[in-house]
Each structure stands twice: as C-alpha cells, then as structure tokens.
Amino acid sequence: MQPLQTTTEAVDTAFYVILGIDLVMLLGIMTAMIWFVWRYNRKRQPLPLSQKDKNLWLEITWTVIPTLLVMLMFWYGWEGYLSLRRIPDDAMHIKASARMWSWLFTYDNGKTAGKLYVPVGRPVKVELHAEDVLHSFYVPAFRVKRDTVPGMTNWVWFEAEKPGSYDLFCAEYCGVGHSSMVTTVEALSAAEFQAWLTGTEEAADRTADRGEELARQQGCLGCHSTDGSRKVGPSFKGLFGETTTVTRDGQQVTVTADAAYLARSIREPAAEVVVGYPPVMPPFTGLSEADLQALIGWLRSLQ
Numbered sequence: 001m002q003p004l005q006t007t008t009e010a011v012d013t014a015f016y017v018i019l020g021i022d023l024v025m026l027l028g029i030m031t032a033m034i035w036f037v038w039r040y041n042r043k044r045q046p047l048p049l050s051q052k053d054k055n056l057w058l059e060i061t062w063t064v065i066p067t068l069l070v071m072l073m074f075w076y077g078w079e080g081y082l083s084l085r086r087i088p089d090d091a092m093h094i095k096a097s098a099r100m101w102s103w104l105f106t107y108d109n110g111k112t113a114g115k116l117y118v119p120v121g122r123p124v125k126v127e128l129h130a131e132d133v134l135h136s137f138y139v140p141a142f143r144v145k146r147d148t149v150p151g152m153t154n155w156v157w158f159e160a161e162k163p164g165s166y167d168l169f170c171a172e173y174c175g176v177g178h179s180s181m182v183t184t185v186e187a188l189s190a191a192e193f194q195a196w197l198t199g200t201e202e203a204a205d206r207t208a209d210r211g212e213e214l215a216r217q218q219g220c221l222g223c224h225s226t227d228g229s230r231k232v233g234p235s236f237k238g239l240f241g242e243t244t245t246v247t248r249d250g251q252q253v254t255v256t257a258d259a260a261y262l263a264r265s266i267r268e269p270a271a272e273v274v275v276g277y278p279p280v281m282p283p284f285t286g287l288s289e290a291d292l293q294a295l296i297g298w299l300r301s302l303q
C-alpha cells in the first residue's frame with residue numbers, strides 16, 4: 001500500500017494541528033477569563049445580572065465544539081500513525097543491529113556499514129534487531145523512533161527527501177556507553193547510493209585501512225579512543241606491546257598486550273578485564289580471522 005505522506009509529513013501535520021487547536025483554545029479561554037474578571041468585578045457589578053441556572057444551548061455548544069476539536073486531533077493522530085505503520089511497496093530493505101554500543105547496518109547484498117546509507121527519494125524499511133539489551137532507533141529528522149528488543153523484530157520506514165547527513169541516536173538507556181551510541185543516516189543521490197552499495201568505494205577502504213574501517217564499523221571507537229583519552233574502555237593509543245594489569249579469574253595479573261592478548265580481548269572480553277574499567281564489553285565472536293588480524297594490525301600501528 002502506498003502511503004499518502006512521508007513519516008515527517010505525517011508527524012508534523014498531527015503536531016501542528018494539535019498545536020494550532022491548543023493555541024486557539026489558550027487564547028480564547030484566557031481572553032474570556034480576563035474579560036469576565038474585569039467586567040463582573042464586584043465593584044463594577046455588585047449584584048448578579050440574572051438568576052438563571054440553566055442554558056441548554058450554551059451547554060450543547062460547549063459540549064459539541066470541544067468534542068469536534070478532540071475528534072479532529074484524534075483523526076490527524078490516527079492518520080499519522082497509520083502512515084508510520086504502512087510500509088510503501090517499493091521500500092528498500094535494510095537490517096539494523098543494535099548492540100552495546102554501536103549500530104551495524106546490513107544490506108540485502110551482504111554489505112555492512114556503521115552508518116545508515118540510504119538513497120534519496122526512495123522509502124527504506126529498517127528492520128530492527130537487538131543483540132543484547134534494549135536500545136532504541138531514533139532519527140529526529142524523519143520523526144521515527146522505535147525500540148529494538150532482544151528476541152523480537154521491530155521496524156520503521158522513512159524516506160529521505162534531500163541528500164544530507166542526519167543524526168541517528170540510541171534513545172533507550174543501555175549502559176555506560178549509551179551516549180556514544182550515535183551515528184548518522186547518510187542520504188545519497190540514487191546514483192551515488194548505487195555506487196556505494198555495489199562496493200567500488202569499499203575496495204578503496206580495504207586497501208587504505210581495513211583495520212581502522214572495521215574499528216569504526218564495529219563500534220570499537222565508541223568506547224576506545226585513539227588519542228590516549230579515557231572513555232568507557234582503555235585507549236588504543238600505545239596499547240600494543242605495553243604491559244597492563246588485568247583481572248583474570250578474580251586474580252590481578254600483569255600481561256603484555258600482544259596479538260594473542262588482543263585477540264582474546266576482542267573475542268572473549270570478560271575473561272581478562274583491565275583493572276580500573278567496568279567489565280561491560282560484549283564479545284565480538286562474529287569477526288572472521290582475517291578481520292580480526294586486520295584489527296590487530298591497525299592496533300599495532302597506533303603504538
């Protein structure tokens with residue numbers, strides 16, 4: 001089914017209709033109130049003008065008009081909600097995986113990215129998955145927000161009308177790294193998007209620096225800096241080859257951060273936790289051996 005409006009239009013229409021009605025009500029009620037206070041002040045009007053205690057038409061009026069206004073607000077809200085929940089037929093499918101604390105987007109051709117690349121002028125349906133705890137997919141520019149729930153598939157759809165970069169947040173508190181769970185929606189023209197999707201650009205990334213690309217894509221940089229500053233986890237700068245104190249089986253031991261240690265730390269982070277940091281990193285078991293080596297090679301280059 002083809003929606004009549006984009007998600008942005010649907011939400012904005014309902015918002016402005018309700019805001020408009022609210023403003024009319026606010027001004028009307030305030031004006032009437034101030035007028036009555038002034039006009040029927042005891043000094044100006046010491047005795048009641050009338051002893052009537054019923055006015056049928058007045059009661060009908062103040063029942064019917066607000067009912068119509070409320071129904072109008074409901075109508076726009078309901079229509080807007082239906083627009084948000086009706087996926088256009090030609091929507092492109094993209095899978096989003098949320099995990100502590102990054103986003104990973106997977107396209108139907110197997111391509112993955114840490115940013116959500118979309119073509120301008122074409123609706124996309126984003127299928128929402130959570131790998132660990134509750135997160136929430138939130139793109140204010142397209143007025144879409146939906147929780148990602150472990151064991152359950154949610155979705156949103158939206159359409160970017162203009163090329164640009166739009167913020168994408170996690171809007172559900174999901175642990176110490178929640179605030180770094182941000183990325184962007186990159187809306188590209190149809191031709192640029194096609195070029196990106198078919199991966200000519202990625203080949204360049206691969207030769208340039210596959211390890212750094214992976215670190216960004218897998219969300220490592222949300223918790224680990226490359227400039228020595230402290231984030232959720234230890235900085236990557238100068239890490240390779242250094243000795244560090246970790247807690248292993250409840251004992252503090254000193255280890256050298258060599259390739260084997262780094263591989264363990266990526267695949268099984270809970271086994272050895274660096275002293276002074278919380279044991280919160282999720283295991284990255286989905287990485288291929290080649291990708292793992294590329295990451296470690298890049299870490300080595302930060303010495």
Ligand code: CUA
Nearest residue numbers: 135170172174
């Ligand atoms: Cu994920 Cu907050």
